[in-house]
Amino acid sequence: MTSGEASLMPSFSLDCNDQQEEDEEESIEKYAINIYLSDPEYSASDIQDNRMSECKSKIFNYRKLPTTSVIIAFYNEAMSTLLRTIHSVLETSPAVLLREIILVDDFSDKVFLKSQLENYISSLERVRLIRTTKREGLVRARLIGATYAIGDVLTFLDCHCECVSGWLEPLLERIGENETAVLCPVIDTIDWNTFEFYMQTGEPMIGGFDWRLTFQWHAVPEKERQRRNSRIDPIRSPTMAGGLFAVSKKYFEYLGTYDMGMEVWGGENLELSFRVWQCGGTLEIHPCSHVGHVFPKKAPYARPNFLQNTARAAEVWMDGYKEHFYNRNPPARKV
Ligand code: UD2
Numbered sequence: 001m002t003s004g005e006a007s008l009m010p011s012f013s014l015d016c017n018d019q020q021e022e023d024e025e026e027s028i029e030k031y032a033i034n035i036y037l038s039d040p041e042y043s044a045s046d047i048q049d050n051r052m053s054e055c056k057s058k059i060f061n062y063r064k065l066p067t068t069s070v071i072i073a074f075y076n077e078a079m080s081t082l083l084r085t086i087h088s089v090l091e092t093s094p095a096v097l098l099r100e101i102i103l104v105d106d107f108s109d110k111v112f113l114k115s116q117l118e119n120y121i122s123s124l125e126r127v128r129l130i131r132t133t134k135r136e137g138l139v140r141a142r143l144i145g146a147t148y149a150i151g152d153v154l155t156f157l158d159c160h161c162e163c164v165s166g167w168l169e170p171l172l173e174r175i176g177e178n179e180t181a182v183l184c185p186v187i188d189t190i191d192w193n194t195f196e197f198y199m200q201t202g203e204p205m206i207g208g209f210d211w212r213l214t215f216q217w218h219a220v221p222e223k224e225r226q227r228r229n230s231r232i233d234p235i236r237s238p239t240m241a242g243g244l245f246a247v248s249k250k251y252f253e254y255l256g257t258y259d260m261g262m263e264v265w266g267g268e269n270l271e272l273s274f275r276v277w278q279c280g281g282t283l284e285i286h287p288c289s290h291v292g293h294v295f296p297k298k299a300p301y302a303r304p305n306f307l308q309n310t311a312r313a314a315e316v317w318m319d320g321y322k323e324h325f326y327n328r329n330p331p332a333r334k335v
C-alpha cells in the first residue's frame with residue numbers, strides 16, 4: 001500500500017495519535033486481506049523453481065511416504081503474510097501427504113486475527129485454528145499445535161513463509177527412510193517489502209553457532225562433501241535456524257520434544273539441535289527442499305528472553321563446554 005492510499009484513512013485530532021496509528025494499522029490489514037484475496041497475479045506456483053535439475057526430475061512414490069501435519073504458530077502476524085503462508089502450503093503440498101495445517105494463535109491481540117481470520121479459515125479444507133489462552137511463546141505454542149496433529153511427521157513453519165513446489169516430498173522421504181533424521185529445507189529470502197523471492201541456488205549453508213550461542217551460517221565442510229554420494233543427498237548440519245523443520249512425531253516424542261521452559265523467542269533452535277545430536281539422531285538440510293522466509297524489517301514483538309533461554313540450553317546440553325558460553329557472555333551467569 002502506498003502512502004497516498006494510507007491518506008484515505010479517516011483522520012483524527014492530534015491528541016488521538018496512538019489511536020489513529022492503531023486504526024490505520026487495522027485498516028491497512030483489512031486492506032491487505034482484500035488485496036490478497038483479489039490479487040489475480042499471486043499464486044504460490046508462480047515462484048520460479050530454480051532448484052537443481054536432479055531435484056526437479058526426481059519421482060516420488062507418494063504411497064510410500066509418511067504423511068504430515070504442518071504446524072504454524074503466530075503472534076500478531078500481518079494477515080497478508082499469514083494467508084500467503086497458508087495458501088502456499090496448500091498449493092505446493094500433495095493432498096495425499098498433507099493431513100492438515102494447524103494454526104496456533106499465541107494470544108495475538110490484533111482485531112483482524114479474530115473473527116475475520118476465523119471466517120476466512122472456515123472456507124478452507126484441512127486448516128484448523130487453535131488459540132492459546134495466554135501468551136505461551138513460540139515453543140509452547142508449537143507444542144500445543146503438535147498435540148492435535150494426526151500426521152506421521154510434524155512440519156513446523158514460521159507464519160511468513162512461501163514454499164517452492166517440491167519442498168515437502170524430499171523431507172518426508174528422508175524421514176521415511178530414517179525416523180531419527182530431523183530435516184530442514186533450504187531457507188530462501190523473501191523481501192519484506194516487495195515480496196520478491198530470492199532462491200539460494202548454490203550449495204546450501206549449514207548451521208553453526210558462536211560461543212554466545214548465537215546461530216550462524218557456515219559453508220559445508222570438505223569432510224561432509226566427501227561423505228555424500230550426490231549433490232542432492234541431505235547435508236548434515238550441527239544446528240538449525242529453528243523455524244522450518246520436519247520431524248517424525250514418534251521421534252520428537254522420544255526426544256522429549258522441546259524445553260517447555262523457554263519463553264517467547266530464542267535459544268530453542270540450538271537446544272533442539274543439541275538434543276537431536278546427543279540423543280542418537282541427525283539434523284540434515286535437504287538441498288531439494290526450498291522454503292522462503294520473510295525476514296521482517298522489525299520484529300512485531302519484544303524478545304527479552306534470548307539470554308535466559310540460551311543459558312538453559314547451555315546448562316542442559318553443554319557439560320563443561322558451558323564455561324566457554326559464560327566466559328563469552330558474562331551476564332548469562334546472572335540469569
Ligand atoms: C528464527 C526462526 C524462528 C525461531 C527463532 C528463535 C527461522 C526462519 N526463524 O527467528 O522460527 O526459531 O529464530 O527462537 O528459522 N511466535 C509465537 N509466539 C511468540 C513469538 C513468536 O507464536 O511469542 C511465532 C511467530 O509468529 C513466528 C514464529 O513463532 O511464526 C517464529 O518467530 P519469528 O518469525 O519472530 O522468529 P525469526 O524468524 O526472527
Ligand code: MN
Nearest residue numbers: 158243293294
Ligand atoms: Mn520468522
